[in-house]
Amino acid sequence: MRGYTFYERVSRAFHDYSSLSKLIVISTVGGGSLIAYSEANASSDAYSVAPPEMGIKKKKVVVLGTGWAGTSFLKNLNNPSYDVQVISPRNYFAFTPLLPSVTCGTVEARSIVEPVRNIVRKKNVDICFWEAECFKIDAENKKVYCRSSQNTNLNGKEEFCMDYDYLVIAMGARANTFNTPGVEENCNFLKEVEDAQRIRRNVIESFEKASLPNLSDEERKRILHFVIVGGGPTGVEFAAELHDFVDEDLFKLYPKVKDSVKITLLEAADHILNMFDKRITAFAEEKFSRDGIDVKLGSMVVKVTDKEIFTKVRGNGETSSMPYGMVVWSTGIAPHAIIKDFMKQVGQTNRRALATDEWLRVEGSDSIYALGDCATVNQRRVMEDIAAIFSKADKDNSGTLTVKEFQEVIKDICERYPQVELYLKNKKMGDFGDLLKEAKGDVAQDAVELNIEEFKKALSEVDSQMKNLPATAQVLHRFLYIMIF
Incomplete structure (x- = not known):
């Protein structure tokens, strides 16, 4: 995002949110491009994970789904410090934009699918794939319940339970019938x-x-x-x-x-x-x-x-x-029945999709993340964090904010609150200095100083530009999400 490398973003995240003890980083690009996944210690300037040879038990990450979101995650997952279990009723990734062409034979079905095992077999990560359908998520006990998608009688063994440390829900969605009869x-x-x-x-x-x-x-x-x-x-x-x-x-x-x-x-x-x-x-x-x-x-x-x-x-x-x-x-599209049931567990009734925060963490859960068509992103409002933003920018603790002080952190603010950049663009302002000058009147830029009340006034309209975003590849390719746990 905006030219930053993965490592630069991680390093910046530590300095910007130094009170956080751990970070998990995921970025997604449309078409299955970039995904990064790592854990970091806030006391360091670069991420570090315990190598497997140290004898520390690997944390188990369960991924539900092999669609665009799930497969993009797997293709670029290069951290060997996790035990990854993939569960999906289909053992392949399908390039869905070409499905209409398959209906009429313009493109053969075999040309738009790629086996999941081909995608993960060369990875330097412990990844196991299970062709099964998840029918229940037990968030309280950190378990998922699944059944084989094969139409065979395995003497009652077609169902199994799997525990997890972190769960990534990327199950997509079903067609929305709007309960129309027939x-x-x-x-x-x-x-x-x-x-x-x-x-x-x-x-x-x-x-x-x-x-x-x-x-x-x-x-x-x-x-x-x-x-x-x-x-x-x-x-x-x-x-x-x-x-x-x-x-x-x-x-x-x-x-x-x-x-x-x-x-x-x-x-x-x-x-x-x-x-x-x-x-x-x-x-x-x-x-x-x-x-x-x-x-x-x-x-x-x-x-x-x-x-x-x-x-x-x-x-x-x-x-x-x-x-x-x-x-x-x-x-x-509409959510699957299992997603609806899970939404009730985490107190998200009367929603069309799983609500996540700006880091794709499911609201109401600490270790579950959702991405793709099954989720929607609730972007955090600037006014919720206005005091923290002001305090961070006011490095000399003067109680007022200059243009120079704020411009040192403006890039980080725009990354976490995209509505800020959208607001500046719509107002045709070159940078946040223009906004501060507007709040104080036409004075020299170096002379602009705002106290927190004036700062709140300057930002009062920013959140009006904010929209909830679907957690799809088309949206996610613009952001590198820092998911906190």
């Missing part, structure tokens, strides 16, 4: 490699069924009506891939049913790809219109049966239905 029973999801392969089979089977000679035109059109629910990146990309697959490949194999095929994209909001620039949204909608993909905006799905999908128009509440042959549901 979705679980009748829709396809696109979260796993198996989902993509299933969708591909269903598309082919739909064309085979529609080619039978005894079908009416109405039934043939129903079977070849493909509905995608959700106008986010996954839904839009799948719709585009499906259109190309049908237009370039399937029409050649099934020319007699060409006029019966229809692709519909349902989106509850006013536009598809709302999270992107408006120019991208406009281009995608225009492209779909030219390709004949029917985009229905403001359409909320309220019910799905085995042959019909019911929608309600946002605004007037008008309800309608349409027959379909296959539905792909892509409307965001």
